[in-house]
Amino acid sequence: xxxxxxxxxxxxxxxxxxxxxxxxxxxxxxxxxxxxxxxxxxxxxxxxxxxxxxxxxxxxxxxxxxxxxxxxxxxxxxxxxxxxxxxxxxxxxxxxxxxxxxxxxxxxxxxxxxxxxxxxxxxxxxxxxxxxxxxxxxxxxxxxxxxxxxxxxxxxxxxxxxxxxxxxxxxxxxxxxxxxxxxxxxxxxxxxxxxxxxxxxxxxxxxxxxxxxxxxxxxxxxxxxxxxxxxxxxxxxxxxxxxxxxxxxxxxxxxxxxxxxxxxxxxxxxxxxxxxxxxxxxxxxxxxxxxxxxxxxxxxxxxxxxxxxxxxxxxxxxxxxxxxx
Numbered sequence: 001x002x003x004x005x006x007x008x009x010x011x012x013x014x015x016x017x018x019x020x021x022x023x024x025x026x027x028x029x030x031x032x033x034x035x036x037x038x039x040x041x042x043x044x045x046x047x048x049x050x051x052x053x054x055x056x057x058x059x060x061x062x063x064x065x066x067x068x069x070x071x072x073x074x075x076x077x078x079x080x081x082x083x084x085x086x087x088x089x090x091x092x093x094x095x096x097x098x099x100x101x102x103x104x105x106x107x108x109x110x111x112x113x114x115x116x117x118x119x120x121x122x123x124x125x126x127x128x129x130x131x132x133x134x135x136x137x138x139x140x141x142x143x144x145x146x147x148x149x150x151x152x153x154x155x156x157x158x159x160x161x162x163x164x165x166x167x168x169x170x171x172x173x174x175x176x177x178x179x180x181x182x183x184x185x186x187x188x189x190x191x192x193x194x195x196x197x198x199x200x201x202x203x204x205x206x207x208x209x210x211x212x213x214x215x216x217x218x219x220x221x222x223x224x225x226x227x228x229x230x231x232x233x234x235x236x237x238x239x240x241x242x243x244x245x246x247x248x249x250x251x252x253x254x255x256x257x258x259x260x261x262x263x264x265x266x267x268x269x270x271x272x273x274x275x276x277x278x279x280x281x282x283x284x285x286x287x288x289x290x291x292x293x294x295x296x297x298x299x300x301x302x303x304x305x306x307x308x309x310x311x312x313x314x315x316x317x318x319x320x321x322x323x324x325x
Contacts, residue, residue, distance in 0.1 A: 007218065007258055007261065007262040007289060046068075046073075049068060049073060049075060050064055050065060050068060052075065053067065053068065053075060053078055053079060053082075056079060057079055057082050057083075059082050063082060063085070064078070064082070067079070067081045067082045067085075083179075097190060097194075097195065097196035098196065099196075100124060100195075100196040101124065101196075102122035102123055102124055102195075102196055102197060102198045103122070103124070103316045104122065104123050104124060104125055104126045104128070104129050104315070104316065105120060105121050105122035105123050105129050105197075105200070105315050105316065106120075106121060106129050106134070106135065106138050106221075106231045106232065106233070106315060107119070107120050107217060107231065107232055107233060107234060107235040107313045107314075107315050108120075108121070108138040108139065108141065108142040108229055108230070108231055108235075109142075109215055109217050109229070109230040109231075109232075109235050109237075110139075110142040110143065110145075110146050110228065110229050110230075111213070111215060111228070112146060112150075112228075114156075114206055114207050114208070115146060115149050115150055115204065115205070115206050116204065116205045116213045116215060116237050117142055117145045117146050117149060117202060117203065117204045117205075118202065118203045118204075118235045118236075118237060118311060118313050119138065119141045119142045119145055119169075119199075119201070119202040119203075120200040120201050120202070120313055120315060121134075121137060121138045121141055121197065121198070121199055121200065122197060122198045122200050122315070122316065123193075123195050123196070123197045124195040124196055124197075125195065128193050128195050130221075131193060132225070133189060133192055133193055134189060134193060134197075135221075135226060135229075135231060136225075136226070137185060137186065137189040137197070138229070138231060139226050139227075139229045140174060140175060140178070140182065140185050141169060141182055141185075141199055141202065142202075142229055143175050144169075144172040144173060144174060144175055144182050145164060145169070145172065145202040145204055146204070147172075147173070147175065147176075148164075148172050148204075149162070149204040149206060152206075154206075156206060156207070156208035157208065158208065158211075159205060159206065159207045159208070159211050159239050159308070159309065160205070160206045161203070161204070161205050161206075161239070161309060161311070162203070162204050163201065163202065163203050163204075164201065164202040164203075164204075165201060166198060166199055166200055166201060169182055169199040169200075169201070169202055170182055170183035170186070170199055171183065182199060183199070186198075186199055201313075203237070203311045203313070205237050205239055205309075205311065207239065210241060210242065210243070211239060211240065211241055211242070211308075212239075212240045212241075212242055212249050212253060212305070213237055213238065213239055213240070213253065214237070214238040214240060214249075214250075214252065214253020214254060214255075214256045214257050215230075215235075215236065215237050215238070215253060215254070215257050216235070216236050216253075216254050216256075216257025216258045216260070216261055217230045217231065217232035217234065217235045217236075218232050218233060218234035218235070218258075218261050219232040219233050219234070220232045233314070233315045234261045234312075234313065234314050234315065235257075235261070235312075235313045236257040236258075236260035236261045236310060236311065236312045236313070237257070237310060237311040238253060238256040238257050238260055238307060238309075238310045239307070239308050239309040239310065240252075240253065240256070240305040240306065240307055240308065241305065241306045241308050242304060242305045242306075243304070244304075246303075246304065246305075248303075249305075252303055252305065255289075255290070256296075256300070256307065256310075258289060259283075259286070259288065259289040259296055260283070260310050260312050261312065262289045263283070263286050263287075263289060263296075264312060264314075265280075265281055265282060265283035265286060265310070265312075266281040266282075267281065267282050267283065268282070268283050268284060268307055268308065268309060268310065269282025269283055269284040269285050269297075270282075270284060271284055271297045271301060273285040273297075275287075275295045276295075283296055283307065283310065284296050284297035284300070284307065285297065
């Protein structure tokens with residue numbers, strides 16, 4: 001089923017989003033096997049330490065046992081040792097996998113207060129994109145982008161929008177509870193999941209009072225462990241200006257986001273522009289996704305809001321063109 005048809009069916013059913021896809025459990029740890037020494041006895045306290053380290057870090061029992069042996073039973077040192085070993089494994093595997101195509105992945109949407117971000121993280125297969133470890137990486141990238149945007153001290157009289165390239169994303173701090181940069185978290189994920197991955201891009205929007213950001217992710221996937229992060233293959237942010245807070249703004253913003261995802265406009269255009277057909281690239285002149293008998297501009301005008309800007313992400317966008325070149 002085409003994306004456009006899928007969107008129209010979702011809209012006609014008034015669901016607001018498509019059914020969530022299944023989330024697969026994380027794959028086994030890909031680390032090489034360590035040969036454990038005699039430090040850990042079968043005593044209850046030793047087993048308790050092992051279980052505690054396993055629960056806290058998520059690494060295999062073999063690796064946790066090796067860490068405790070190496071660090072003389074010191075839990076904190078063992079945890080640090082595990083992370084360092086995983087980092088070494090990740091960077092080594094990342095170097096070996098560099099250059100392999102990353103056409104799959106996910107778009108992540110995160111909104112907090114007056115800030116909204118879209119990020120794209122790529123991997124080699126759709127199977128890995130459904131792995132919780134990969135989705136947690138997308139969450140870290142989205143949170144890193146959000147914190148970066150919120151750290152920008154600017155007095156907003158109108159909305160602001162920015163983009164981050166792959167190299168800029170890689171250097172962002174990993175977050176308040178993690179060491180290093182996002183590139184270090186990327187290496188860890190590559191080491192655990194065994195596929196090449198890339199932090200492709202991010203976009204952010206901040207708005208003052210009088211503005212609203214509508215959002216939509218197509219094929220949305222949710223997981224309780226990812227909190228308010230929304231994942232999918234397509235995502236859109238639509239910046240609207242409104243003189244007053246309206247009760248239906250959230251629904252209207254979602255429908256505008258669905259239109260941007262489905263119709264892929266290149267610019268906003270003007271309400272004065274002549275109506276166009278399916279090939280029209282100006283958003284306000286395009287046939288409205290839900291009711292093609294009117295333009296999007298004709299749908300928006302009675303709602304009391306003005307569309308001023310948008311961002312559209314499609315997972316894997318540009319990869320085919322890059323290959324052709």
